[in-house]
Amino acid sequence: MHIKLRNLKRDYGSLHAVQDVSLDIPSNTIYGIIGRSGAGKSTLVRLVSMLEKPDSGEVYYDDERVDTLEGKALIEKRRHIGMIFQTFNLFSSRNAVGNIAYPMEICGMDKAYIRNRVSQLLALVGLEGRGDAPISTLSGGQKQRVAIARALACQPDILFCDEATSALDPQTTRSILALVKELQARMNLTVVMITHQMEVVRDACERVAVLDNGRVVEEGMVSDIFANPKSEVTKDFLSNLTNVKDSIVRWSSQSGRFTLRFRGGTTDEPIISNVSNETGASFNIRAAGVQHVGSEEMGVMVLDIGPDEQHVRAAVELLKKYGVSVEGDF
Numbered sequence: 308m309h310i311k312l313r314n315l316k317r318d319y320g321s322l323h324a325v326q327d328v329s330l331d332i333p334s335n336t337i338y339g340i341i342g343r344s345g346a347g348k349s350t351l352v353r354l355v356s357m358l359e360k361p362d363s364g365e366v367y368y369d370d371e372r373v374d375t376l377e378g379k380a381l382i383e384k385r386r387h388i389g390m391i392f393q394t395f396n397l398f399s400s401r402n403a404v405g406n407i408a409y410p411m412e413i414c415g416m417d418k419a420y421i422r423n424r425v426s427q428l429l430a431l432v433g434l435e436g437r438g439d440a441p442i443s444t445l446s447g448g449q450k451q452r453v454a455i456a457r458a459l460a461c462q463p464d465i466l467f468c469d470e471a472t473s474a475l476d477p478q479t480t481r482s483i484l485a486l487v488k489e490l491q492a493r494m495n496l497t498v499v500m501i502t503h504q505m506e507v508v509r510d511a512c513e514r515v516a517v518l519d520n521g522r523v524v525e526e527g528m529v530s531d532i533f534a535n536p537k538s539e540v541t542k543d544f545l546s547n548l549t550n551v552k553d554s555i556v557r558w559s560s561q562s563g564r565f566t567l568r569f570r571g572g573t574t575d576e577p578i579i580s581n582v583s584n585e586t587g588a589s590f591n592i593r594a595a596g597v598q599h600v601g602s603e604e605m606g607v608m609v610l611d612i613g614p615d616e617q618h619v620r621a622a623v624e625l626l627k628k629y630g631v632s633v634e635g636d637f
């Protein structure tokens with residue numbers, strides 16, 4: 308199911324939580340929405356998932372307008388949606404089976420069908436045999452698996468994940484993202500993944516929209532945005548990623564003024580020595596490594612360029628001609 312948003316707006320008093328958001332979220336993909344705390348991500352998800360009405364603007368699922376639906380039609384349409392959250396939102400009074408069965412009980416499905424479907428779902432999320440476990444005895448990753456099984460119980464077309472991995476450690480995050488990717492492909496889901504972590508976008512999403520102050524400041528293929536970020540917010544997210552990433556080897560305590568990103572094909576070429584030969588600029592490399600962005604490999608290098616501003620300008624210009632993205636203060 309593809310999702311189309313047109314000029315969505317939502318104010319809370321004088322606060323513009325979502326301002327003029329238009330996006331096209333293709334079907335059968337994982338679409339990321341990244342932004343800092345307070346950027347308006349959760350508000351946007353509530354509008355897109357029909358939990359809340361926009362002040363103005365339109366939401367379409369497969370070209371059918373849904374933000375105006377009311378009553379039974381709204382309830383029926385919401386059956387096509389599954390949601391998971393940072394805090395899992397499970398019933399602590401029910402065990403795993405009881406939680407997964409809940410949405411099917413609400414829909415009045417047959418008891419035998421529910422029992423059968425719950426055991427399928429437990430297997431699907433890797434929790435065979437843990438159905439009787441009280442929720443309090445499960446780890447964070449296991450709780451999120453129960454929440455995923457519950458979200459998928461009624462066979463939705465769309466899965467919204469609002470900071471679904473934010474409360475999990477890096478290893479558990481990776482396993483949950485791997486599960487979401489597998490389920491997306493298997494069930495032809497459209498997944499909308501809300502996050503403030505660039506790692507999540509890098510590891511799971513095909514396209515991403517960057518949200519800041521309620522507006523979309525950048526949108527595109529994740530590999531394009533990593534190679535050539537345009538907005539300050541995006542650059543900020545990416546620089547944090549470079550700093551924490553252990554695939555980057557740092558051999559100088561000094562930070563380096565420029566960050567270069569080399570895409571797929573260019574990583575095999577001797578670009579730095581070519582640029583140095585052609586411009587006479589000198590390069591002092593502080594850190595470097597390779598990052599995997601989706602299925603692409605991307606080289607990252609943190610360095611200084613010398614000896615003077617004239618050489619810096621010539622080198623940066625030539626690097627860009629070679630297709631290298633250059634970030635830093637010029």
Ligand SMILES: Nc1ncnc2c1ncn2[C@@H]1O[C@H](COP(=O)(O)OP(=O)(O)OP(=O)(O)O)[C@@H](O)[C@H]1O
Nearest residue numbers: 319322324342343344345346347348349350351503
């Ligand atoms: N129901 C509400 N009433 C009043 N203000 C709200 C309401 N919901 C959100 N806001 C405000 O709207 C802005 C956007 O909030 P939102 O929760 O959408 O941000 P977010 O990007 O999801 O942030 P976080 O990463 O912290 O979850 C914030 O300034 C928030 O305080």
Ligand SMILES: [Mg+2]
Nearest residue numbers: 348349350469
């Ligand atoms: Mg939020």
